[in-house]
Amino acid sequence: MALLDVGHISSGYGEMSILHDVSMRVEPGEAVTLIGPNGAGKSTLLRTIFGLLTPTQGQIRFDATDITGMIPPLLVRRGLSYVPQVDNVFPSLTVQENLEMGAFVRHDGFEQRLEEMYTFFPTLRLKRKQRVGSLSGGERQMVAMVRALMLDPRLLLLDEPSAGLAPRLVGMVFEKLAEINQTGVALLIVEQNTREALRLSHRGYVMAGGQVRLAGESSQLLHNEEVGRLYLGGRR
Amino acid sequence: MTELIVYGVVLGSIIALGAIGLTLLYGILRFAHFAHGDLMTLGAYVVLLLNVQLLPGLGIPEFKLGSLSFGGRMLGALVISMGVTAAVALLIDRLLYRPLRARHSSPIIFAMASLGMAFIIRSLIYIIWGPQFWFYAQDLRPAWELPLEVRLRPDQVFILVLVLVLVVLLYVFLQRTKLGKAMRATADNPQLAWVCGIDTSRVIAWTWILGAALAAAAGVLYGVDAQLRPDMGWSFLLPLFAAVVLGGIGSPLGALVGGLILGVVQQVSTAFLLPTYKPAVAFLVLILLLFIRPRGLFGSA
Numbered sequence: 001m002a003l004l005d006v007g008h009i010s011s012g013y014g015e016m017s018i019l020h021d022v023s024m025r026v027e028p029g030e031a032v033t034l035i036g037p038n039g040a041g042k043s044t045l046l047r048t049i050f051g052l053l054t055p056t057q058g059q060i061r062f063d064a065t066d067i068t069g070m071i072p073p074l075l076v077r078r079g080l081s082y083v084p085q086v087d088n089v090f091p092s093l094t095v096q097e098n099l100e101m102g103a104f105v106r107h108d109g110f111e112q113r114l115e116e117m118y119t120f121f122p123t124l125r126l127k128r129k130q131r132v133g134s135l136s137g138g139e140r141q142m143v144a145m146v147r148a149l150m151l152d153p154r155l156l157l158l159d160e161p162s163a164g165l166a167p168r169l170v171g172m173v174f175e176k177l178a179e180i181n182q183t184g185v186a187l188l189i190v191e192q193n194t195r196e197a198l199r200l201s202h203r204g205y206v207m208a209g210g211q212v213r214l215a216g217e218s219s220q221l222l223h224n225e226e227v228g229r230l231y232l233g234g235r236r
Numbered sequence: 237m238t239e240l241i242v243y244g245v246v247l248g249s250i251i252a253l254g255a256i257g258l259t260l261l262y263g264i265l266r267f268a269h270f271a272h273g274d275l276m277t278l279g280a281y282v283v284l285l286l287n288v289q290l291l292p293g294l295g296i297p298e299f300k301l302g303s304l305s306f307g308g309r310m311l312g313a314l315v316i317s318m319g320v321t322a323a324v325a326l327l328i329d330r331l332l333y334r335p336l337r338a339r340h341s342s343p344i345i346f347a348m349a350s351l352g353m354a355f356i357i358r359s360l361i362y363i364i365w366g367p368q369f370w371f372y373a374q375d376l377r378p379a380w381e382l383p384l385e386v387r388l389r390p391d392q393v394f395i396l397v398l399v400l401v402l403v404v405l406l407y408v409f410l411q412r413t414k415l416g417k418a419m420r421a422t423a424d425n426p427q428l429a430w431v432c433g434i435d436t437s438r439v440i441a442w443t444w445i446l447g448a449a450l451a452a453a454a455g456v457l458y459g460v461d462a463q464l465r466p467d468m469g470w471s472f473l474l475p476l477f478a479a480v481v482l483g484g485i486g487s488p489l490g491a492l493v494g495g496l497i498l499g500v501v502q503q504v505s506t507a508f509l510l511p512t513y514k515p516a517v518a519f520l521v522l523i524l525l526l527f528i529r530p531r532g533l534f535g536s537a
Contacts, residue, residue: 050431052430052431072430072431072432072433073430073433073434073435075433076432076433077433082431084427084428084431087425087427087428088428089425089428090420090421090424090425090428090429091424091425092420092424093417093420093421093424097417097420097421100414100417101417101418101421101428101429101432101434102432104414104418104432104433104434105432105433147432151433
């Protein structure tokens with residue numbers, strides 16, 4: 001059974017509807033990429049899954065439970081975490097305080113999880129007492145991802161994790177995401193660096209105009225001529 | 237001159253207590269809380285009610301504390317007053333600000349609502365206690381003669397010590413406890429706090445509790461230093477906001493330093509100018525400093 005099952009969702013901001021009858025799924029441990037042009041509704045889909053927007057139609061199931069309209073404080077307790085595209089850290093808090101906030105709803109095992117994460121991301125251990133506002137863009141993005149991992153989620157939603165990063169750091173972010181996925185955390189990624197994102201993921205969905213236009217194995221999408229022409233910059 | 241500076245620190249520490257609460261509230265709720273001065277007044281009058289008008293009649297004696305003009309009963313009344321004022325602030329939030337939050341009102345609506353609440357609180361105090369001055373204690377205590385020709389009343393030393401204790405407690409709360417960190421996180425990035433699963437309504441409630449309790453303490457300490465008037469808190473409002481802006485909006489440390497600077501500048505100015513000009517001097521300093529540091533002393537981008 002799918003870990004996340006989005007069924008016929010319509011959603012948007014107030015009067016403005018953006019998603020129309022979107023269905024998709026993520027299997028346990030799977031990495032899935034959402035691609036498509038700006039305004040396709042990719043970020044809106046993530047925000048709707050994470051309860052920041054309430055769908056006007058449809059149902060979202062996580063781990064066989066109906067989570068439609070459930071608020072983030074409840075969702076994080078069920079094993080769902082979300083990394084927004086922008087403003088995804090607490091700049092005036094230290095690295096370690098950011099991670100503590102990521103584990104806010106956790107009652108035990110914080111120290112152990114922190115240790116695991118510091119082993120996984122050694123740079124953060126070195127900078128744990130620094131204010132995040134003073135870190136570089138790449139380091140901030142690491143803090144944002146690790147913050148979302150503090151609850152040991154089963155599914156991590158990432159909104160353009162490589163946006164605004166230098167090319168060298170983009171590679172680093174995707175490497176880390178692949179490692180995270182290998183530990184068994186399922187990923188649902190919205191990305192502009194479509195090629196890299198598809199390489200690390202198992203499947204992908206192509207969205208346009210608030211609808212899913214195409215779904216398939218990542219390798220299929222990478223070699224699909226139309227997808228290549230429209231979203232992958234035209235070259236292999 | 238030294239004496240004026242010391243008196244300025246006493247006044248400044250009272251301003252700081254109020255300003256810290258004001259800046260915390262601004263950080264979390266994002267509006268200028270104009271009723272903050274009147275929460276100070278309320279806190280001061282609750283102690284008047286308890287310690288002067290109610291408890292003596294019940295035969296509860298004052299346990300004198302050294303050379304202070306008051307004693308243990310007064311301290312008890314202070315603690316109760318901080319609790320009562322916090323409870324009143326929570327009630328006001330429930331009745332007034334929470335409905336505004338639910339309909340996503342703009343900050344100016346919140347500010348105007350709090351201005352209205354300021355008038356309501358002050359009017360109630362006028363109705364209950366009248367327009368006259370009140371004093372916690374009638375007896376005058378001899379001042380201590382300190383070096384550098386400073387004369388300081390034991391009560392003033394108490395004010396400084398209590399403010400120091402409260403500020404240290406607040407610092408420990410904000411830096412060391414999970415709830416305190418969640419408060420700073422919410423002030424920093426409310427959206428992300430929600431994404432982390434932080435219960436924002438609980439953070440808001442604790443911000444009111446802290447802000448109102450500190451305001452009550454500030455009002456009581458001003459009552460200890462001077463006297464009680466229904467408009468005492470209202471007249472503190474401008475220095476409170478000036479201290480908040482001077483220190484950098486949203487920064488508790490900034491509010492503390494801003495409050496102390498304003499207190500000292502205001503008192504020292506009385507050596508050259510009539511005391512009536514005190515607020516004007518405070519604003520002159522504020523304007524000059526904002527020319528140099530537009531975001532205030534401890535403000536961030």
